[in-house]
Amino acid sequence: MKTIRNLTRRKLRTGLTVTGITVGIWALVVFGSMGNKISTLVDGGSQYYADKVVVSQSSLYSTTAAPLSISAVAQLRAIAGVAAVNPEITMMMDDGPQSGSMVMPAMILGYTPGADQGYDHFKTLIAQGRELTAADEGSKVVVLGSDLALKYRKVPGQTMAIRGETFTVVGIREPTLTAPDTCAVVPLSEAQKLYFKTLPSIVRANIQAQEVVTSVVVYPKAGAAPADVAAAIKQTLPELTTMTGADFDKQIGGSVGMLNSILIGIGLISLVVGGLSVINTMAMSVAERTREIGIKRAIGASRGRVLRELVIEAALIGFAGGLIGLALGALVVTLANDAGRSSGTVLFLLTPNTALTAVTFSTILGAIAGFVPALHAARLDPVSALRYE
Amino acid sequence: MPLLEARNLRKTYRLGRRNTVEALRGVNVTIEPGEMVAIMGPSGSGKSTLMHILGLLHAPDPNHGPAPELTFDGQDIGRLSDGQRTKLRARRMGFVFQDFNLIPTLTAIENVMLACDYSGRTGKAARAAALEALDLVGLSHRAGHRSTELSGGEQQRVAIARALVNQPALVLADEPTGNLDSARSGEILGLLRRLNQENGQTFILVTHDPEVAEACDRVINVRDGLVAHERKIAGRESEDELAA
Numbered sequence: 001m002k003t004i005r006n007l008t009r010r011k012l013r014t015g016l017t018v019t020g021i022t023v024g025i026w027a028l029v030v031f032g033s034m035g036n037k038i039s040t041l042v043d044g045g046s047q048y049y050a051d052k053v054v055v056s057q058s059s060l061y062s063t064t065a066a067p068l069s070i071s072a073v074a075q076l077r078a079i080a081g082v083a084a085v086n087p088e089i090t091m092m093m094d095d096g097p098q099s100g101s102m103v104m105p106a107m108i109l110g111y112t113p114g115a116d117q118g119y120d121h122f123k124t125l126i127a128q129g130r131e132l133t134a135a136d137e138g139s140k141v142v143v144l145g146s147d148l149a150l151k152y153r154k155v156p157g158q159t160m161a162i163r164g165e166t167f168t169v170v171g172i173r174e175p176t177l178t179a180p181d182t183c184a185v186v187p188l189s190e191a192q193k194l195y196f197k198t199l200p201s202i203v204r205a206n207i208q209a210q211e212v213v214t215s216v217v218v219y220p221k222a223g224a225a226p227a228d229v230a231a232a233i234k235q236t237l238p239e240l241t242t243m244t245g246a247d248f249d250k251q252i253g254g255s256v257g258m259l260n261s262i263l264i265g266i267g268l269i270s271l272v273v274g275g276l277s278v279i280n281t282m283a284m285s286v287a288e289r290t291r292e293i294g295i296k297r298a299i300g301a302s303r304g305r306v307l308r309e310l311v312i313e314a315a316l317i318g319f320a321g322g323l324i325g326l327a328l329g330a331l332v333v334t335l336a337n338d339a340g341r342s343s344g345t346v347l348f349l350l351t352p353n354t355a356l357t358a359v360t361f362s363t364i365l366g367a368i369a370g371f372v373p374a375l376h377a378a379r380l381d382p383v384s385a386l387r388y389e
Numbered sequence: 390m391p392l393l394e395a396r397n398l399r400k401t402y403r404l405g406r407r408n409t410v411e412a413l414r415g416v417n418v419t420i421e422p423g424e425m426v427a428i429m430g431p432s433g434s435g436k437s438t439l440m441h442i443l444g445l446l447h448a449p450d451p452n453h454g455p456a457p458e459l460t461f462d463g464q465d466i467g468r469l470s471d472g473q474r475t476k477l478r479a480r481r482m483g484f485v486f487q488d489f490n491l492i493p494t495l496t497a498i499e500n501v502m503l504a505c506d507y508s509g510r511t512g513k514a515a516r517a518a519a520l521e522a523l524d525l526v527g528l529s530h531r532a533g534h535r536s537t538e539l540s541g542g543e544q545q546r547v548a549i550a551r552a553l554v555n556q557p558a559l560v561l562a563d564e565p566t567g568n569l570d571s572a573r574s575g576e577i578l579g580l581l582r583r584l585n586q587e588n589g590q591t592f593i594l595v596t597h598d599p600e601v602a603e604a605c606d607r608v609i610n611v612r613d614g615l616v617a618h619e620r621k622i623a624g625r626e627s628e629d630e631l632a633a
Contacts, residue, residue: 005494295490298446299551300479300507302472383446386490 003313010285014317017274017281021321022328024274025362028267029329032358033348035260037177040349042256044178048122049245053230056215056241067199067212072237076216079232081224086115087213089191091198093162093184106148106182108162110191111217112137119219124180129156129171136187142167143185146175150341162186163194177349188213271365274321278369282314286377293377294385303378310374311367318366322359330355392558392591393420396458398449400438412438414614415454422558425585425592427602430611437563439611440595444482444561445474462558479507483552487564489544491536497547498523498532501554508555522550526580542573549580553590563595578604 007014055076057068070087077085089110114134132143142162144154149172154160159168162184175181186194189210196209220229230242286293293306333348340346398416403409412435420426420443430436441447442459445466449457459467466477478484483504491500498519505515523529526546536544545565552560565581566574582604585592594601602608603622610617 002495002499009494291490292492295486295492296503296507297475298444298478298484298490299504300475300482301503302475302479302507305507381447383441386486 003309003316006285006313007316010288013281013284017277017317018321018324020277021271021274021318021362021366022325024267024271025322025325025358026329026332027270028264028361029326029350029354029358030332030348031263031267032354033329033333033350035263036351036354037347037349038256038259040177041179042252044176044180045252046245046249048179049243049248051119051121051219051226051245053218053220053226053233054215054243055218055233055237056243057239067195067203067207068214068216068240069207070211070213072240073213073216075237076218076233079218079229079236081220081229081232082218083221083224084115084117084119084219086111086120086217086219087188088215088217089188089195089212090214091191091195095198106151106184107179108191108194109183109185110188110195111185112188116217116219120217124176125174126171127174129169131171132185132187136170137189138187140165140167140190141170141186143171143173144169145173145181145183147181147341147346148184149173163197165190165194181346271362274362275365275369278314278317278366279372281317282310282370282373283376285313286310286373289377290380290385290388293380294382294388297380297382298386307371307374307378310377311370314370314374315363315367318369319359319363321366322362325362326355326358329358390463391419391460392422392424392462393418393443394458394460395419395443395449397455398439398442398457398459399453400435400442400447400450401453402438411614413442413449416611416614416616418443418609418616420559420591420593422591423585423589424607425582425605426594427605427608428593428595428611429597429599429602429608430617431597434611435614436595436611440561440563440593443593444484444559445469445478448474479504480509480555481558483555483557483560485545485548485552485560485562485565487567489536489541489548489568491544491547491551493536496533496535497528497539497550500536500547501551504551504554510555518554519550522554523547525553525584526550540573541569542576545569545573545577546580549577549584553584553588556588557590559591559593561593561595564597565594566596566598566601574598574600 073085073087076082089108091108093106093108112134113132113136126143127146129143132141142160144152149155152160154169154172156169156171159166167186167190173180192209192212195214196204196212199212218229218233220226226244227246230244233240233242296306330350333350337346337348395416395418398413398418400413401409401411416435416439418439428436428439438447442449449459449467451457451468457467459465461477462481466474469477492503495503498516501519501522502515505511505518510518520529520532523532526549528543528546528550531539531543536547539547562581566577569577578601581592581594584590594605596602605622607619607621609619
C-alpha cells in the first residue's frame with residue numbers, strides 16, 4: 001500500500017517508466033509468441049520425420065519438388081531394412097506469391113492411405129467428417145487442415161476449387177498448430193493429375209500422370225535405424241536425396257534456433273532500455289526523497305530496510321510494466337491471429353510459459369535496476385540526508 | 390548511574406581536501422536519568438554535532454588524542470557498528486526535529502507506527518501503541534490525516550508521538566520549537582516538560598532559544614567545540630519535588 005502511494009507521488013514519471021517496461025515486455029511477448037509458433041512447427045516436423053526417411057529428387061529446401069519416377073518406388077521397396085513405402089505428391093496449393101502463411105504455405109498432399117502399413121506414428125485427429133481412406137482413390141475428395149477450413153470457410157459436404165478442379169470436402173482436421181493445419185490432403189491419383197498439369201510440356205510428353213510422384217516416404221523396419229536405411233538408399237539410388245529426423249533437426253532446427261535467438265534478442269534489447277529507465281526513475285526518486293530516507297534512518301530504519309523498500313518499489317514498476325505489456329502483447333497476438341486466420345497466416349502462439357516468463361522477468365529486471373539507486377540510498381549518512389533540501 | 394556518559398568526544402569534518410572543521414574538540418557530558426537538559430550555543434558551536442553523537446547518528450572520531458568513551462545505560466556504545474547503532478536508535482531513543490520531518494505520504498498514525506515497525510512491533514500492537522502515543526500528545530482525533538493537512542504545531546506533536554511510541558529511555562530534540570510561533574512553542578515545551586515529569590523520560594533539547602533553556606533542568610553551553618559552562622536552572626529541583 002505504502003509502496004503504491006510512493007509510486008503514485010510522481011504519476012507521470014512512474015507512468016513513463018512503466019510504459020518503457022511495457023514496450024519491452026510487449027516486444028518480448030509478441031516476438032516470443034512468433035518464436036513459439038515457429039518452434040511448434042519445427043517440433044511437428046521433427047515428430048513427423050522421426051520414424052521415416054523421406055526420399056525426393058531435389059534439394060531439401062524446395063517445397064515443390066522435381067518429379068520422381070514411380071519406378072524408383074519398386075527399387076526403394078527392395079532395399080534392406082525398408083518395411084513400407086508410400087509415394088506422395090506434395091505441392092503448393094497456389095502458384096505465385098505466397099497467399100498462404102508466412103510460416104507454412106498452403107500445401108496439397110496426395111498419398112494413399114494405408115500404404116504406410118501402420119508404420120507411421122504421426123497421427124492427426126479429425127474434427128469434423130472423416131479421414132481419407134484407400135477407397136477414396138479415384139474420387140475428387142479432400143480433407144482440410146484446420147487453418148485452411150477457416151480460411152475457405154468450408155465444412156464437410158461442401159465443394160471447393162483446388163487448382164481448377166472441384167473437390168468435395170469430406171473431413172476437417174483438429175488444429176495441430178503445425179504443418180497439417182495448412183495442408184489439403186487428397187488421394188494420390190488426384191494429386192498426380194494436379195501435379196502433372198504443372199509440369200513443362202516437354203516432360204509431359206514422355207511420362208504419364210500416374211507415373212510421377214514428388215517424394216517417397218520410406219518406413220524402416222523395426223530395429224533398422226533411419227540413418228542406415230538412408231545410407232542404403234543413397235548407395236542404390238545416388239541421384240536421390242534423403243531426409244531423416246536427424247537431418248531435419250540439424251538443418252531446420254539450427255536455423256530456427258538462430259531465428260528464435262534474433263527474435264528474443266530484439267525483445268531483450270527493448271527490455272534493457274526499459275531497465276535503464278527504471279534505474280533513472282529510481283535514482284531520481286531517491287534523490288527527491290533523500291531527506292525522507294534520512295528521517296527513516298534517524299528514527300531507526302536499518303540500511304537493509306531502506307534497500308528493501310526501494311527495491312520492492314522498483315520491482316513493482318517492473319511487475320506493472322510486465323502485466324500491461326503482457327496484456328497488450330496478448331491482445332496484438334490474438335488480433336493478428338484472428339485477422340490472419342482468414343488468409344491462413346497464423347503467425348503467433350502465446351504459451352502460458354511465455355506469459356509467466358515475461359512477467360517474472362520484468363519484475364526481476366525492475367528489482368535489479370532499482371538495486372543500485374537503492375544501495376546508494378541505504379548508504380546515505382542520515383545526518384546529511386536530513387539536511388538535504 | 391548516569392544514563393549517558395561521554396568523555397573526550399571529538400569530531401572533525403572534512404569539507405574539502407584542505408578544509409576541515411573541528412566541530413568537537415574534546416567534550417565531556419553526563420546526563421542523568423529523568424533529566425531534561427538543554428544544549429545551547431551559537432551556530433557552528435558544535436551543539437548539533439554533539440547531539441548527533443549522543444543520539445548515535447554519528448560516531449566520535451576514534452583516534453585524535455585521548456580515546457573517546459561513550460556509555461548509554463551502562464553499555465559501552467563508543468564502537469558500535471552502523472547496524473547496532475541503528476537498532477539502539479530504533480528501540481531506546483526518540484528523535485524530534487526542528488522541521489518536524491514527518492513522511493508526507495503517510496498519515497499521522499502511520500508516521501507514528503513507522504517507529505514501532507523499526508523497533509520490531511507491527512500490526513495491531515503497533516496501531517494500539519501509536520494511538521496511545523497520539524492520545525498522549527492530544528492528537529488521536531487527527532490520526533488519519535496526512536501531515537500536509539496538519540498545522541505546524543500539530544505536526545510537531547505527531548513527531549513527538551513518534552519519538553515516544555517505543556517508550557525510549559532518551560528523547561533527543563533538535564530545535565523542537567524553532568519553526569513555531571511563540572504560542573505553539575509554549576505548548577510544545579509544556580508538553581515535553583509534562584512527558585518528562587509524568588513518564589520520567591530523559592530529554593536532551595538542542596536550542597538557541599533561552600526560553601526553551603529556562604524550561605529545562607540544566608543547560609550545557611557549547612562554544613567552539615567545547616563545553617563552555619554548565620548551569621542548573623534554579624528552583625527546578627524543588628519544582629520537581631512539588632510535582633512528584
